[in-house]
Amino acid sequence: MNSNTTDRALYGGGVSDPHLQILKSKCMNCHNYHSEWLNYTTDDDWLNYGLIIRGDAANSLLIQRTVNAGGNMPQGGSPLSPAEYQVLLDWINNIP
Amino acid sequence: MKLITLFFFLLFSKFVWSYPHYIGHGYPSCMNCHYNPFGGGTVNDYGRAVSATALSADHLYPSSWDNEKTAYHSGFLFRPPTQKWVRTQINYRGFNIIRNPGSGDVEKKEWITMQLDGRAVLKFGERDQLLFSAGLSYTPKPASPGPGVKDESDIRSREYYVGFRPTPSFGVYAGLMDKVYGIRIVEHIAYSRTYPQVTQNDQTHGVAFHYLTSEWEAGAHVFLGNLGQEEDIRMKGASLQVEKTFGSIHRIGGSVMKSENEYLSLMAYSGQLRMSLKDGASFQGEFGQVHKQSANGLVDIVSRYGLLQTYLKPFRGVYFLTNVEYIKSDIESEEYTVRWGPALQYMPIQRTEFRLDLYNTRNFNPKTSVKDTWLLLLQTHFWL
Numbered sequence: 001m002n003s004n005t006t007d008r009a010l011y012g013g014g015v016s017d018p019h020l021q022i023l024k025s026k027c028m029n030c031h032n033y034h035s036e037w038l039n040y041t042t043d044d045d046w047l048n049y050g051l052i053i054r055g056d057a058a059n060s061l062l063i064q065r066t067v068n069a070g071g072n073m074p075q076g077g078s079p080l081s082p083a084e085y086q087v088l089l090d091w092i093n094n095i096p
Numbered sequence: 097m098k099l100i101t102l103f104f105f106l107l108f109s110k111f112v113w114s115y116p117h118y119i120g121h122g123y124p125s126c127m128n129c130h131y132n133p134f135g136g137g138t139v140n141d142y143g144r145a146v147s148a149t150a151l152s153a154d155h156l157y158p159s160s161w162d163n164e165k166t167a168y169h170s171g172f173l174f175r176p177p178t179q180k181w182v183r184t185q186i187n188y189r190g191f192n193i194i195r196n197p198g199s200g201d202v203e204k205k206e207w208i209t210m211q212l213d214g215r216a217v218l219k220f221g222e223r224d225q226l227l228f229s230a231g232l233s234y235t236p237k238p239a240s241p242g243p244g245v246k247d248e249s250d251i252r253s254r255e256y257y258v259g260f261r262p263t264p265s266f267g268v269y270a271g272l273m274d275k276v277y278g279i280r281i282v283e284h285i286a287y288s289r290t291y292p293q294v295t296q297n298d299q300t301h302g303v304a305f306h307y308l309t310s311e312w313e314a315g316a317h318v319f320l321g322n323l324g325q326e327e328d329i330r331m332k333g334a335s336l337q338v339e340k341t342f343g344s345i346h347r348i349g350g351s352v353m354k355s356e357n358e359y360l361s362l363m364a365y366s367g368q369l370r371m372s373l374k375d376g377a378s379f380q381g382e383f384g385q386v387h388k389q390s391a392n393g394l395v396d397i398v399s400r401y402g403l404l405q406t407y408l409k410p411f412r413g414v415y416f417l418t419n420v421e422y423i424k425s426d427i428e429s430e431e432y433t434v435r436w437g438p439a440l441q442y443m444p445i446q447r448t449e450f451r452l453d454l455y456n457t458r459n460f461n462p463k464t465s466v467k468d469t470w471l472l473l474l475q476t477h478f479w480l
Contacts, residue, residue, distance in 0.1 A: 002322055003293035004357060005248070007329045011359035011390035025394050072459065072466045078429040079461060 006032040019091035022084045026074050043095050057092035116279045117407045119370045120378030121150060124339075124347050125313050126280070131183075131217050131229055133267060133306040134315055135280045137255050138185050138215045138229060141177065144170040148446035153413025156445045170446055173480055181220070186480040187213040194472040209236055210296070211477075213254070223264060229271075230256035235297060252324070254299050270303045276317035277335045277351045278366045279382045279403070287401040287423040287435070291386045292353060292364040293331065300331065313347075314338045321357065331355040331362070345372040351384075360395075363387040376409030385427075400424045415441040419453070431461040449477035 010024060010032060023037075031037045039045070046052045052060040058069075065071035066088075067079040074080075080088070116126070116135070126135030129143025139147065148170035149163040157166060171177050172184050189211035195204040215231035233254050257271025274280065275294050283289070284296040302319025315337045321330025333355030339347045347370040355362050366384030373379060382403045389396045402422035407415050417439040424432040439453040453473040459466040 002298050002325065002331075003290070003295055004329050004331050004360065005325070007357055007359040008326075011392055011394060013392060021394060029395070067461070067464050067466055072469065075433070075457070075459065075466075075469070078426045078431055079464065 006038055009038040017091075018087050022080065022087055026078070026080055026084065030074065047095070052092045052095075054095050055093055057089040060092050063088060063092065116281055116370060116380055117378045117405065118151075119345070119347065119372045119380070120374075120376045120407055120409070121146075122345065122372065124341055124345065124370070124372075125308060127306075127308060131219070131224070131227055131259070132255070132257075132269070132273065133308065134274065134276055134304070136274055137231065138183060138217045140183065140217075140224075141171070147443075151413070152443040152446045152448070153411075155413075166446065181218060183217045183219070185213075185215045187211055187215075187477070188479070189475065189477040192474040194474075196470050197472045199470075209234065210475075215255070223261065225261050227259045228257075229259065252297070254297065265308050267306045268303065269306065272299050272301050272322070273304060273317075274299055275319065275335055275353065275355075276304055276315040276337050277353045277364065278337075278384065279368050279370065279380055281380075281403070281405070283419065286403055286419075287421050288366070288382045288384060288403040291399050291401050291423070292366070292384065293355070293362060311341050312338070313341075313349075319355070328358040331357050331360075333362075339368070346370065359391050361389050361391075376407070376415070378407045380405050397425070398427045400427050413443045417441060417453075419455075430463075431459065433457060433459050447479050449475070451475040451477070 010028060028037050036049075040049065040051075046062070047054055051062045057063050063069050065073045066085065067073060068082075068085040118129075123129065123146075125133070127133040129139055129146060130136060131138050131140055145167040148166045154161075154166065168176055177183065188209075191208045191210050193204075193206045193208060195206075196202045212234040213231050214233075215229070217227055217229045219227040231253055233252055234250060235252050236250055237248065253272060255272055255274075257269050257273050259267055259269040261267035275298065277292055277294050278288055280294075281289070289295050300319040300321055301323045302317055304315060304317040307314045315335075317335045319331075319333060319335075321327075321332050323330070333353065335351060335353035335355075337349065337351040339349030341347055347368075349368050351364070351366045351368070353362075353364045364384060364386045366382050368380070368382040370380040371378060380403075383401070385398060385400050387398045400423070402420075404418075404420040406418045408417075409415050418436075419439060420434070420436040422432065422434055435455055435457045437454040437456050439451060441449065441451045443449045451474075453471075453475070455471040455473070457469045457471070459468075
């Protein structure tokens with residue numbers, strides 16, 4: 001494993017979904033080698049792995065771990081801006 | 097007897113070189129103890145003798161053993177080499193990592209095999225002018241690997257190269273090697289190694305040039321990425337490093353590196369200082385900046401890092417370390433992180449190292465407070 005093994009998955013192609021842009025630039029830039037997050041390409045993936053709860057952002061682990069919600073993520077990086085945080089809340093709360 | 101003669105000749109000769117913090121023992125360059133002039137990889141006969149007689153403690157040896165006897169047994173499998181062509185080495189390094197120790201259900205313990213290497217060097221010439229070096233390593237994958245990681249082999253080579261040194265001051269090395277950049281410390285999770293992407297497995301195929309005098313040491317590296325990877329993710333580029341000796345025993349210098357693949361480009365700069373204090377004690381620091389840009393526009397970020405380390409040697413075989421690291425992952429943000437802590441390194445006998453590190457990571461953010469994280473790291477390292 002080199003530092004750039006996950007570059008294709010992380011930076012390859014355009015990313016149209018705003019929540020995925022934030023997750024890739026603020027979360028998966030570290031959660032790549034030691035986690036499977038880059039394999040999660042659909043909402044169902046995030047739901048199945050228990051990181052989010054459909055329609056319930058406040059109780060979703062992904063949200064609870066952020067600095068914005070009292071956690072300590074992203075560690076060693078810039079915290080999510082209020083606008084970025086809101087994008088993640090809206091995504092989870094509006095998953096059909 | 098030849099080995100002992102060589103040992104004492106080198107010990108008292110003017111040009112002696114080694115591991116970054118061993119500048120405190122009078123070795124500003126890595127070349128005296130390693131076949132790779134930039135450090136790492138197989139240790140040469142002199143390096144083995146220094147490790148056995150100056151770095152490791154002597155209280156476990158029989159009282160009849162003096163330094164000559166200890167050096168005599170510092171070769172592979174405790175025997176002096178019977179020929180001059182081949183040198184071999186086996187290394188094992190494991191960590192017991194305890195995250196957030198003493199914090200109940202937040203505490204996590206893990207054993208990691210960090211290094212299991214077999215290495216060999218084939219060398220020719222009175223000064224080892226021509227050498228072939230190769231190694232094979234066991235590199236276990238994480239429990240939940242990311243894409244592209246799952247398919248990688250657990251066995252890989254971190255180094256194989258051919259080196260030619262027509263004069264004592266100049267050499268050229270071609271093959272798979274670590275990138276020539278910054279202070280090559282053993283703590284590969286240090287921000288000074290992760291942000292410029294020069295960590296434990298970031299070796300690259302390329303050609304490196306090495307120049308050494310009593311005043312200057314320089315390296316230039318042109319690389320094509322790791323050819324074991326698919327072409328689109330290979331980081332191709334070049335780097336340059338220069339260090340100047342000052343005050344006879346200290347070093348100051350800098351590095352620059354540019355690398356890119358189809359998705360990411362990286363530009364890194366660093367300034368570095370290594371100072372020999374007294375009797376094994378040393379200070380080293382590196383400050384640098386990394387500009388990372390992704391081709392899809394998702395990332396365009398400049399990060400700044402710092403590293404300060406002090407080594408004190410209260411007595412032979414024991415080092416007390418302090419490690420302070422700084423990272424501002426986005427220089428436009430007000431937030432930064434400091435990771436710091438003490439460590440104790442104990443080498444009770446040659447070929448054996450135990451090390452205890454405590455790391456505290458603290459995030460400084462003017463808008464919110466973030467809980468500190470703690471890491472206790474117990475390391476064992478054995479080599480033959």
